[in-house]
Structure formats: C-alpha cells, structure tokens
Amino acid sequence: MTAISFQNVSKTYRSSGREVRALGGVSFDIEAGEFFGLLGPNGAGKTTLISILAGLSSASGGRVSVHGHDVVADYAAARRSLGIVPQELVFDPFFSVRESLVIQSGYFGIRKNDQWIDELLHHLGLADKAHANMRQLSGGMKRRVLVAQALVHRPPVIVLDEPTAGVDVELRQTLWHFVARLNKEGHTVLLTTHYLEEAEALCGRIAMLKQGRVVALDRTSALLAGTASTMMRFKLDTPLPPSLAAQARVTGRIVQVTAHDPAEVEHVLATLRAAGCRPEDLEIGRADLEDVFLEIMRGDARAEEGAAP
Amino acid sequence: MTGRTGLLAGTRTLLYKEVLRFWKVGFQTVAAPVLTAVLYLLIFGHALEDHVKVYGTVGYTSFLIPGLVMMSVLQNAFANSSSSLIQSKISGNLVFLLLSPLSHWAWFLAYVGASVVRGTVVGAGVLLVTMWFAPLSLAQPAWVVFFVLAGAAMVGALGLLAGLWAEKFDQIAAFQNFIIMPMTFLSGVFYSVGTLPRFWHGVSHLNPFFYVIDGFRHGFFGVSDVSPWTSLAVVSGSLLAVWALCLHLLRIGYKIRH
Numbered sequence: 001m002t003a004i005s006f007q008n009v010s011k012t013y014r015s016s017g018r019e020v021r022a023l024g025g026v027s028f029d030i031e032a033g034e035f036f037g038l039l040g041p042n043g044a045g046k047t048t049l050i051s052i053l054a055g056l057s058s059a060s061g062g063r064v065s066v067h068g069h070d071v072v073a074d075y076a077a078a079r080r081s082l083g084i085v086p087q088e089l090v091f092d093p094f095f096s097v098r099e100s101l102v103i104q105s106g107y108f109g110i111r112k113n114d115q116w117i118d119e120l121l122h123h124l125g126l127a128d129k130a131h132a133n134m135r136q137l138s139g140g141m142k143r144r145v146l147v148a149q150a151l152v153h154r155p156p157v158i159v160l161d162e163p164t165a166g167v168d169v170e171l172r173q174t175l176w177h178f179v180a181r182l183n184k185e186g187h188t189v190l191l192t193t194h195y196l197e198e199a200e201a202l203c204g205r206i207a208m209l210k211q212g213r214v215v216a217l218d219r220t221s222a223l224l225a226g227t228a229s230t231m232m233r234f235k236l237d238t239p240l241p242p243s244l245a246a247q248a249r250v251t252g253r254i255v256q257v258t259a260h261d262p263a264e265v266e267h268v269l270a271t272l273r274a275a276g277c278r279p280e281d282l283e284i285g286r287a288d289l290e291d292v293f294l295e296i297m298r299g300d301a302r303a304e305e306g307a308a309p
Numbered sequence: 310m311t312g313r314t315g316l317l318a319g320t321r322t323l324l325y326k327e328v329l330r331f332w333k334v335g336f337q338t339v340a341a342p343v344l345t346a347v348l349y350l351l352i353f354g355h356a357l358e359d360h361v362k363v364y365g366t367v368g369y370t371s372f373l374i375p376g377l378v379m380m381s382v383l384q385n386a387f388a389n390s391s392s393s394l395i396q397s398k399i400s401g402n403l404v405f406l407l408l409s410p411l412s413h414w415a416w417f418l419a420y421v422g423a424s425v426v427r428g429t430v431v432g433a434g435v436l437l438v439t440m441w442f443a444p445l446s447l448a449q450p451a452w453v454v455f456f457v458l459a460g461a462a463m464v465g466a467l468g469l470l471a472g473l474w475a476e477k478f479d480q481i482a483a484f485q486n487f488i489i490m491p492m493t494f495l496s497g498v499f500y501s502v503g504t505l506p507r508f509w510h511g512v513s514h515l516n517p518f519f520y521v522i523d524g525f526r527h528g529f530f531g532v533s534d535v536s537p538w539t540s541l542a543v544v545s546g547s548l549l550a551v552w553a554l555c556l557h558l559l560r561i562g563y564k565i566r567h
Contacts, residue, residue, distance in 0.1 A: 105322075106322025107323065
C-alpha cells in the first residue's frame with residue numbers, strides 16, 4: 001500500500017519579478033511502513049515538497065496523495081493521516097504543554113484523548129512539564145512538544161522536517177528511539193535532515209533532491225554500494241597537488257578523497273609523495289552516506305555543466 | 310468518528326481556544342476596556358449632562374451609555390480576531406491550525422464566535438458598571454440582543470479580514486486606528502447624528518456602524534435617528550458582505566497558504 005505518492009509535482013513562484021522554479025516534476029512513492037529519507041542541500045526543494053504534502057503550499061502542477069487521499073481535493077482525510085513536525089520551533093505562548101496537546105487533539109475532532117496524551121508525554125520525557133507554560137520550556141523541550149503535537153491524532157504517516165536541527169544529543173537519542181519504535185509498530189516515517197549519519201542509520205530508502213529535481217532514489221544500502229566504496233582520510237599541512245584537489249573534500253587540515261579500488265589508493269599516495277606532501281593520520285574506510293551525497297551532488301553538477309551549450 | 314462530528318468538535322475546540330486565549334489575559338482584554346468606557350462616561354457625562362438633551366427627553370449620560378457599550382463591543386470584537394490571527398501568523402504557531410483538517414467554515418465560525426463572546430462580555434461589563442450613573446430603560450430588548458450579536462459578528466469578521474491581510478502588527482494598528490476607530494467614533498456614540506450639519510449627517514448614513522449603534526439605542530429608548538428596521542436591513546447586508554468576503558479569503562488561503 002502506498003502511504004505517500006508524489007506525481008510530477010512542480011512548484012513555481014514569482015520573486016522580485018522573475019519566475020523561480022522550486023520543484024520541477026518530482027515523482028516518487030513511499031510505501032506504508034517505510035522509514036524514508038529526503039535529502040538535499042539548502043534550497044533543493046525539500047521543505048517546499050513537505051509544505052505541499054501538508055497543505056501549507058499548493059503545487060503548480062502534479063498530484064500528491066496520502067493513503068490515497070488527494071491533499072487538495074480530500075484534504076481533511078489526508079491531514080488526518082499525516083502528523084507533521086514542522087521545522088521551525090513554534091509554540092503558542094498562551095497555553096501549557098497539556099493544553100496545547102488537548103487543543104491539537106480537538107482540531108482533529110478527538111475529545112477524550114488524555115490516555116494517549118499521557119503516553120506521549122511519558123515517552124517524550126515531558127511528563128513533569130505537562131502543566132508548564134510553553135514559554136518556560138527550553139528549545140529541546142519545545143521540540144519534544146512539537147513531536148507530541150504531530151502525534152496526538154495517532155497518524156499512520158509521520159513527517160519530520162529536520163527535527164534534530166540544533167538540538168542536544170540526549171533529545172536526538174530520545175527522539176530517534178521513539179520514532180524508530182513508531183516505525184516498527186507500522187507507522188510510515190518521512191524524514192528530512194541535514195545529518196546524513198541519521199539518515200544512514202534510520203532510513204531504509206532515500207531520495208536526494210537538487211534544485212527541485214530527484215537526482216537519486218534508491219535503498220540506502222544500494223546507494224552506499226553503488227558509488228565510491230572507499231574513502232581516504234588524512235591530515236595535511238601543505239596544499240594539495242592540483243590533480244587531487246578536484247576530487248577531494250577539504251575541511252581545514254582534513255582531506256577526504258574517494259578511491260574506487262586499491263590501484264586508485266596507490267595512485268593518490270604516489271601523487272602526494274611526488275608533490276612532497278606528508279599525510280598524517282591516514283585512514284582508509286568505507287564511504288558513508290555523506291560521501292555518496294556529495295558525489296551525487298557533484299556528479300549532477302558536472303552533468304549539468306556538460307549539458308550546457 | 311463521522312466528518313460532521315469531527316467538524317463540530319474541531320470548531321468547538323478552536324472556539325474554546327480563542328475564548329481561553331483572551332480570558333487568560335482578561336485584565337487587558339476585558340477589565341481595561343470597561344475602565345476606558347467608564348472614564349469616557351465620567352468625563353463626557355460630567356461636561357455635557359446639563360447642556361444636552363437627546364430625542365427631547367433623554368438625558369445625555371443615559372444617551373451615552375448604550376453608545377459606549379456598543380463602541381466597546383465593536384472595538385473588542387475587532388481586536389480579538391485581528392490580534393489573535395496576526396500573533397499566530399507572526400509567531401508561526403498558525404501552522405498548528407493549518408496542519409489540521411479544519412475547514413474554512415470552522416475557522417470562520419470559531420474566530421468570529423470568539424469575537425462575539427469577547428465583544429458581548431466587554432459590552433455587558435461596560436453596561437453593568439455604567440448603568441448606575443443614569444436612568445436607563447430597556448424598551449425593546451430584542452433589538453439590543455440582535456444589534457450586539459450582529460455588530461460583534463460583523464466587526465469580528467472584519468478583524469479576521471484584517472488579520473488575514475496584515476503581515477505585521479503595524480498594519481493591524483493602522484487598520485484599527487485609521488478605519489475602525491474613526492468609523493466607531495463618527496457613528497453617533499457621543500451624539501445624535503440628527504444634530505449634525507446636513508453634509509455630515511449624510512456622511513454618517515454611509516457608515517454601517519451608525520446603524521449598529523442607532524438600532525442598539527432603539528432597544529433601550531424606543532426611539533432612534535432611523536427606523537430599527539432600516540438599521541436591521543443595512544447591518545444584515547453589511548454583515549453578509551463581510552462574511553462572504555471573509556469566507557472566500559479563508560477558502561483560498563489568502564496570505565496563509567502559499
């Protein structure tokens with residue numbers, strides 16, 4: 001059964017007198033019970049796609065449905081199936097945590113929801129804050145309330161739009177433990193995140209967006225296996241030889257270079273030696289999702305440059 | 310749960326939340342406007358009581374009381390929906406409503422309903438405090454009830470329109486100070502428009518708030534500048550026009566969905 005279906009979704013808008021294309025024909029399905037990751041650099045269109053799914057924005061073209069319910073024509077049923085944790089840390093300063101959750105339940109037509117609210121408060125570590133005003137909570141606690149608000153109506157599909165941006169390690173652990181449990185219980189989870197290690201650890205399948213287009217869509221394991229399988233990491237105090245600079249990722253002193261086979265590892269080391277470079281703390285390991293992500297983004301940029309007239 | 314049950318429960322929840330919101334800051338939203346109205350009564354009543362008689366027999370303070378009550382109803386009904394919506398827009402918590410399955414009808418009924426509740430509570434407060442300052446009859450109470458509800462519902466919807474349109478608090482303040490406040494003050498709260506020069510008398514008759522206040526006063530004194538039936542027709546027409554525009558903008562998600 002398809003939980004979320006994006007069919008040829010496009011979005012254009014006018015900004016400063018010119019037409020901007022935020023999404024250009026995005027199509028993919030997420031099956032019920034999946035833990036799905038939506039990745040992409042800033043401005044790739046991830047939040048625009050989530051906004052269209054949530055009904056916060058309307059698509060310029062295409063169709064989005066949740067459990068078969070069109071998000072425009074049958075918005076009430078679609079929204080009852082969706083629990084969305086927004087990216088921004090927003091709250092209503094007039095109410096306590098429990099009041100916020102009771103009110104949110106009521107919007108979905110649920111009146112006696114105390115038992116589930118208590119459960120949510122317990123699992124998200126908010127039980128002792130139930131009667132605190134939202135203004136009194138720390139950023140991390142407010143984030144937990146946002147998660148609880150998204151789940152008050154027990155939606156089968158949960159969407160988390162960068163839920164761990166700027167939150168502490170403890171909350172990240174609590175949150176992922178809880179969301180992973182919900183996924184095991186059968187909930188579909190759609191996650192957008194900048195933390196690629198999170199996506200690698202949690203998501204069974206991943207779509208990568210760039211400039212409003214899907215540039216990769218596969219199982220996480222297939223994405224990891226299908227690209228550069230080896231990553232060389234070392235520290236360097238001198239400039240990289242120009243022939244390596246194009247394929248390396250440099251963060252301060254740390255250099256990462258992809259190598260597809262042992263011969264390529266040899267070649268990199270020989271090039272460094274020939275240039276008089278002395279790499280320190282050399283490690284050779286498997287590529288992670290971040291490497292895959294960067295390689296796909298770079299490959300896509302090269303393809304675009306090649307296609308340019 | 311049927312769709313209809315869900316809609317009713319959802320609307321009721323949003324209405325409850327909007328009422329709770331102003332009730333939690335009742336000192337600012339209820340007590341303060343009552344005090345302001347009493348100050349108007351004390352100052353204008355003291356200055357003009359011995360100099361002005363309205364409709365031939367009605368003392369000025371008695372005449373002033375229904376006007377102040379309705380002015381408070383209108384201003385607070387507007388403030389409730391407009392301030393709630395703009396605060397939610399600017400702080401971003403409107404997203405909780407936008408993500409809900411509530412229809413535009415639910416939004417409309419709840420926001421306007423809460424405005425009517427606040428307008429009525431403040432109006433009742435002003436009446437309870439001011440009625441001891443001058444003799445006041447209640448000649449035709451049905452008109453009093455109709456014009457309170459219709460006036461608050463019309464201005465509550467106007468507040469909703471302002472809240473939808475505005476993108477910052479400044480714009481709400483401009484709407485309130487340059488449109489609602491002059492329309493209220495120039496609608497005969499402090500005087501009978503029958504005493505105005507011909508031109509301003511005509512201008513007053515273009516102001517829907519004049520009919521709300523005139524019809525409301527008719528309920529107290531049994532006399533008014535125009536027939537209460539005329540006021541009923543004008544107020545009902547204005548009400549429906551504002552409601553229709555409001556519902557349309559909510560349905561298309563004007564400035565709230567992109």
